[in-house]
Amino acid sequence: MTSPEPETLVELADVHVVHKARSGGLFRRDRVHAVTGVDLAVVAGETVGIVGESGCGKSTLAKVVVGLQRPTSGTISFRGKDIWSLTAAGRRAAIGAEVGMVFQDPATALNRRLPIRQVLRDPLDVHGHGSRQERETRVRELLDLVGLPASVANLLPGQISGGQRQRVAIARALALRPRLLVADEPTSALDVSVRSQILNLLLELKEQLGLAMVFVSHDIQTVRRMSDRVVTMYLGRTVEQIPAGAVAAARHPYTRALFSATPGLLSPIEPIPLTGPVPSATRPPSGCPFRTRCWRADETCAAEMPDPQRDATGHAFRCHHPVPAGTTDLELAAEALSGSGTEDRDPAPGRDAA
Numbered sequence: 001m002t003s004p005e006p007e008t009l010v011e012l013a014d015v016h017v018v019h020k021a022r023s024g025g026l027f028r029r030d031r032v033h034a035v036t037g038v039d040l041a042v043v044a045g046e047t048v049g050i051v052g053e054s055g056c057g058k059s060t061l062a063k064v065v066v067g068l069q070r071p072t073s074g075t076i077s078f079r080g081k082d083i084w085s086l087t088a089a090g091r092r093a094a095i096g097a098e099v100g101m102v103f104q105d106p107a108t109a110l111n112r113r114l115p116i117r118q119v120l121r122d123p124l125d126v127h128g129h130g131s132r133q134e135r136e137t138r139v140r141e142l143l144d145l146v147g148l149p150a151s152v153a154n155l156l157p158g159q160i161s162g163g164q165r166q167r168v169a170i171a172r173a174l175a176l177r178p179r180l181l182v183a184d185e186p187t188s189a190l191d192v193s194v195r196s197q198i199l200n201l202l203l204e205l206k207e208q209l210g211l212a213m214v215f216v217s218h219d220i221q222t223v224r225r226m227s228d229r230v231v232t233m234y235l236g237r238t239v240e241q242i243p244a245g246a247v248a249a250a251r252h253p254y255t256r257a258l259f260s261a262t263p264g265l266l267s268p269i270e271p272i273p274l275t276g277p278v279p280s281a282t283r284p285p286s287g288c289p290f291r292t293r294c295w296r297a298d299e300t301c302a303a304e305m306p307d308p309q310r311d312a313t314g315h316a317f318r319c320h321h322p323v324p325a326g327t328t329d330l331e332l333a334a335e336a337l338s339g340s341g342t343e344d345r346d347p348a349p350g351r352d353a354a
Ligand SMILES: Nc1ncnc2c1ncn2[C@@H]1O[C@H](COP(=O)(O)OP(=O)(O)OP(=O)(O)O)[C@@H](O)[C@H]1O
Pocket: 019, 020, 021, 022, 032, 033, 034, 052, 053, 054, 055, 056, 057, 058, 059, 060, 061, 218, 281
């Protein structure tokens, strides 16, 4: 007998997010292509890690998943419901209690003037959860869940440590018993000494509560530790999705270069070199966004975005010239240094995306 398919909690289909540039050009018409054509599904109980360089669209994507950012186009469905086709009240009902979010910096995410008790009660009050007494009980349960003593309830966020504040932020995100937790760089604002404790707490909670997670970080080691599946983003696009245990088998040149830059992760050699800066998200290159830095790129890469290729394990990537299976980092580094990936390495210059 086969076990039933896990339920898909959230599904993004061809999601685009275009922002007005914060400091636009002369007529402030510049558009930032923060997320471009993303398809992503998260099933019950799994952790999807999202990794990529600063500015590649990770946080914007996380906000789309929790319903804080409306896509410019494309759809996001939560348990089959297209959430932006609902009224605000319908959207709150569909995802408000089912998805929790933990932000990078608990110092700014928590209201400094409210005692922790009220911080934790807020989501319960907003969603009309139980009686006054039941809410008090839930506050105590939540503190216990994240390993904090009940006495913390009377303190202000400024009276506890950064690690404790992040525990409170996690407790608040779990107040309504969500099935999905989205954590955006949840340890990068914390002291190095407490980072591991917070990651362990998240792993324990995932196990104990059967949570699904979207875990966003620029730190590959952390993403790999936390995730069942790793998604690499580059300039607003997802370029590869790979089971966390198989990252050495990544086929996209960008994923390979990114992962090789973490000492000791895949091999003890020098990283695969990447030339030039990440192009501007206001003027993304034509075709494959990575081709201006890719040693394997040719004119096809400048002309068209590659279609996704997917195998039976769920490993998916978008590349016209994927790294052949079994290629070592050493071989790839040598190839990148000599520029011998393909014959023609003179990609066309970037142009405005439509
Ligand atoms: N509200 C906004 N208005 C204008 N541009 C924005 C806005 N939010 C994000 N951006 C731009 O969108 C792009 C993606 O940003 P985002 O914060 O999603 O990336 P990120 O990968 O999370 O980066 P980081 O790791 O530095 O937080 C960047 O170019 C950023 O400057």
